[in-house]
């Protein structure tokens with residue numbers, strides 16, 4: 267261990283490993299406090315940074331700088347006043363559903379990554395269990411994003427992000443066709459608002475070429491005006507990336523999980539992984555609030571907790587910092603004013619850690635404005651700030667028909683970022699039956715199918731060491747999605763309602779969601795009972811009134827279908843009941 271001395275801003279001259287001395291010198295230079303008292307050590311090839319940082323921003327900057335020194339990873343354990351270390355809080359549910367069970371593969375985390383990996387693994391004749399601590403899949407980052415299937419231009423050439431993004435972009439469209447999920451490819455325009463920014467085009471084009479992005483081109487100002495009639499101001503052309511697409515991230519995640527279940531996987535909701543027991547260096551048992559199960563291989567797809575989960579297996583060679591992104595959702599009819607995804611180049615786009623945000627026309631017809639990017643502690647802190655919302659206005663000004671007054675709500679998401687600002691997708695070097703799909707920040711949604719392919723290959727390699735791994739007989743690529751009457755023509759809709767009148771009883775007026783769709787959600791192969799889960803599947807409550815009218819009606823249907831009292835219906839699982847209890851004479 268090397269401790270930066272209290273009074274001396276020069277790196278200490280001792281016999282420490284030269285890279286640690288470099289790190290100490292770098293921290294001493296960068297830190298407001300000269301890094302005094304910060305201790306550095308090397309563990310398993312990673313640099314470990316301990317002590318106190320004056321602010322979260324400074325902690326992150328020290329981590330970024332350390333990431334350039336060539337260690338395997340950065341374990342940044344600096345504490346920051348006002349940002350206490352967070353611990354997992356397990357769900358209230360406690361039973362023994364998993365006690366003593368065995369699965370060839372246990373996946374930790376039911377975001378888009380864990381769900382995509384689960385589906386991919388069902389192609390093989392392996393027993394697969396996905397454990398998710400929340401009462402639904404897609405409860406965290408995978409439902410709090412832009413739903414953009416990025417083209418792959420923004421990622422650093424040579425990074426895992428770039429490779430997985432470009433391949434994922436090609437995989438999503440056929441995958442959505444199989445899953446019965448809507449996918450659109452509007453393409454993305456990076457607008458050049460000045461001659462100076464247009465001068466960056468050759469550099470951008472070179473980056474797109476290096477990343478292998480499909481079909482990009484320069485658009486003149488006349489072409490921009492013709493193809494995007496409501497674009498504001500005098501644009502000096504644009505960088506057009508036709509491969510950029512959009513989908514509903516939560517519908518896609520639910521569909522992946524359902525497809526995995528249809529092909530034999532088990533999904534355990536309200537199931538939090540709390541620890542792992544190792545035998546001869548391998549993970550033998552995975553401990554949860556629902557008992558401990560045995561696992562052949564474990565996949566760490568735990569999003570913002572993936573460094574903590576890695577630590578449970580004794581393999582925390584990286585650590586995460588959180589980058590919050592805030593978005594506004596504009597009303598459902600705003601999408602007709604916008605034909606493409608659009609944004610402005612960041613002058614530092616080539617070096618930037620984020621794409622920079624913009625306007626995204628969603629598959630449902632709304633426009634998403636954002637996201638912002640702020641380094642902020644809080645793995646699940648989804649609060650929004652006034653200053654972040656004000657930042658979004660610059661994007662809205664790109665289109666003459668859009669205004670912040672059209673916003674129907676705001677939300678925030680948290681990107682799980684490593685200090686290297688790249689994904690961790692690899693077999694553990696230390697634990698032979700562990701695979702990490704960790705630190706999957708943006709463009710993780712776009713990359714998910716490609717990451718899943720690779721993780722499934724790694725799992726199969728490990729599993730073939732303890733059993734024969736063959737393709738699963740009768741694997742079904744297609745998932746038949748539940749009907750959405752509002753998307754049908756009059757005749758098909760009529761026929762559907764004749765067959766089941768519940769499809770004709772509209773519950774959510776803003777989004778035209780019927781009782782039949784809510785019943786389908788509750789009774790699906792991945793049965794759910796919370797209001798948020800129903801909303802993710804049906805859009806009930808996602809419209810202009812945001813559930814003002816339909817919430818009590820949806821609650822009644824959920825209560826009826828699950829056989830629970832009305833007051834026990836939750837927003838997002840046990841502990842989030844919407845009501846306190848029955849009042850005198852109430853119908854329960």
Ligand SMILES: Cc1cc2nc3c(=O)[nH]c(=O)nc-3n(C[C@H](O)[C@H](O)[C@H](O)COP(=O)(O)OP(=O)(O)OC[C@H]3O[C@@H](n4cnc5c(N)ncnc54)[C@H](O)[C@@H]3O)c2cc1C
Nearest residue numbers: 375377379399408411412414539569591679709710711712
């Ligand atoms: C504002 C914003 C906008 C974005 N926009 C885009 C975009 O347009 N395109 C794009 O490609 N990417 C985008 N991203 C990034 C993308 O959303 C993420 O990369 C992706 O959702 C990460 O998926 P995940 O499955 O790794 O994580 P998550 O969705 O967070 O899933 C991890 C799951 O693991 C569970 N979990 C954690 N610990 C445990 C445990 N101990 N036991 C059981 N379960 C556990 C969590 O509850 C969680 O559900 C955006 C991100 C943000 C924040």
